[in-house]
Amino acid sequence: xxxxxxxxxxxxxxxxxxxxxxxxxxxxxxxxxxxxxxxxxxxxxxxxxxxxxxxxxxxxxxxxxxxxxxxxxxxxxxxxxxxxxxxxxxxxxxxxxxxxxxxxxxxxxxxxxxxxxxxxxxxxxxxxxxxxxxxxxxxxxxxxxxxxxxxxxxxxxxxxxxxxxxxxxxxxxxxxxxxxxxxxxxxxxxxxxxxxxxxxxxxxxxxxxxxxxxxxxxxxxxxxxxxxxxxxxxxxxxxxxxxxxxxxxxxxxxxxxxxxxxxxxxxxxxxxxxxxxxxxxxxxxxxxxxxxxxxxxxxxxxxxxxxxxxxxxxxxxxxxxxxxxxxxxxxxxxxxxxxxxxxxxxxxxxxxxxxxxxxxxxxxxxxxxxx
Numbered sequence: 276x277x278x279x280x281x282x283x284x285x286x287x288x289x290x291x292x293x294x295x296x297x298x299x300x301x302x303x304x305x306x307x308x309x310x311x312x313x314x315x316x317x318x319x320x321x322x323x324x325x326x327x328x329x330x331x332x333x334x335x336x337x338x339x340x341x342x343x344x345x346x347x348x349x350x351x352x353x354x355x356x357x358x359x360x361x362x363x364x365x366x367x368x369x370x371x372x373x374x375x376x377x378x379x380x381x382x383x384x385x386x387x388x389x390x391x392x393x394x395x396x397x398x399x400x401x402x403x404x405x406x407x408x409x410x411x412x413x414x415x416x417x418x419x420x421x422x423x424x425x426x427x428x429x430x431x432x433x434x435x436x437x438x439x440x441x442x443x444x445x446x447x448x449x450x451x452x453x454x455x456x457x458x459x460x461x462x463x464x465x466x467x468x469x470x471x472x473x474x475x476x477x478x479x480x481x482x483x484x485x486x487x488x489x490x491x492x493x494x495x496x497x498x499x500x501x502x503x504x505x506x507x508x509x510x511x512x513x514x515x516x517x518x519x520x521x522x523x524x525x526x527x528x529x530x531x532x533x534x535x536x537x538x539x540x541x542x543x544x545x546x547x548x549x550x551x552x553x554x555x556x557x558x559x560x561x562x563x564x565x566x567x568x569x570x571x572x573x574x575x576x577x578x579x580x581x582x583x584x585x586x587x588x589x590x591x592x593x594x595x596x597x598x599x600x601x602x603x604x605x606x607x608x609x610x611x612x613x614x615x616x617x618x619x620x621x622x623x624x625x626x627x628x629x630x631x632x633x634x635x636x637x638x639x640x641x642x643x644x645x646x
Contacts, residue, residue: 278307279363279643282372285336286310286317288511288536289480290561291368291391293319298448300324301636306643311357313340313372318536332356344371345405349378349413363387363643371403377413385418385646388439391558393430393579400434414438418646421445423559424580443642448635449564458541458569472505472530473610476547476571478540478562479554481512481533486553486576488514488521489599493553493606495525502610505530507547509540545569549609549616553602554578567591567627572619574605584626591626592619 281299286292296319299308308327312320315331323329333340344352352375357364365387366376373388394400397407404410414420420439422428428444468474475494479485487508494506508518508531515533522531537543544550550566552575557563559580566573567584573592575581585592595605609616 276305276307277362277643278309278360279365280309280311280357280361281365281367282311282357282376283313283367284370284372285312285314286319286323287480288318291558292317293322294447294449294561295319295367296322297450297632298636298639299327301448301450301632303636303640309359309361313356330358341371341403344375345403349374349376350380351378353378353380360384363646365389368392369400369403374403374413377416379416386416387419387421387643387646388414388417389421389423390427390431391423393424393427393556393558394434395430395556397434400431411435411438415440419443419642421642423447424583426579426583427558430579445638445642446635447559447561447564448639449561449568449630449632451568451630451632454541454565454568457539458545460539460542462539462542462546468505468507468532469503469530472503473549474547475504475506475549475551475606476509476544477506477551477553478509478544478565480510481508481514481518483514484555484557485510486555487518489602490551490553491518491521491525491527491531493599493603494531495527496603497607497610498527498530502607504610505532506551507532507534507543509534509537509543511536541565541569544571547571549574551602551606552576552578552581555597557581560584563592564630567623568630570620570624570627572616572623574602574609576602586626591622 310329312331314336315334361384363385364376364379366373367389368391376386401407401410419441422444425444497504522528544566550571550573552563557578563573563584575594576597577594581594585594593605595601
């Protein structure tokens, strides 16, 4: 039985963390799976299958942890944190764990890194390392590098061409059947909602990357222009208070709702008229994928992986330039063209049928076997 360790900073409520849980829960039982986190925090921990071993290094996040981890050598950190012998050790996304895992030196162990995000400059990749020289040395320790989308692979290779061994594109594991089933559950109606309004929804951590500030400003602007719309944001994060203040300043508290973390976001997404992704950057968006699976049309800014999800010609959803102005114009266009929005709903349902959990898992198992 192959022993495989997946290491991540935590199992917080982000899309990549959810994808990891989906993956380890559905890998063949012939694998002995362990998930190791730097910090014992996160809502996704509760969803790990009972046959998945769970370990952590620190009980909680502490100030200055990134600097502390940078001061120690990756070889020292690996020895102290990764206990036991494994056939394959995986850093599931670019973070301090990528540097730590590269400190392993057992000849019998294969090392794999997953890259989820598109990178626009070298510093975004180098932030966890002491120097570019160290980064280059450690990247070459990996036996395979997995990118979640072609555009993610392209962005990495434009910054560091021909650096990594065995680069591959493997799409995220999404529990399609479970999502469709959960999306049919009843949700508690928001008493402050007006069913006559077009219901917009977005799901994600309340962090700068998601661009929720500009989405709130756009909704405010369109409401002032007379459009009957409403926005629900599902998720928690560091910007909650700031977003609440913006909602109050824009005087849209009756039509913009911060609903917090929902264990079953799929029912909310299915009941919405339009899913809006306002992100500044993404990897291969889990939230957009899930929206298509439940048949809710998507409007998104141009981020990594969106053309692979929605089509190069916007066949299955609308992709606009990644700016506040373009997102405003795109949303306004759909508000003024209900037939276009209705067509995108039909196309979302068609595209959603193409996602297959079993095929995604098999592709990853094939990669693991071939190492």
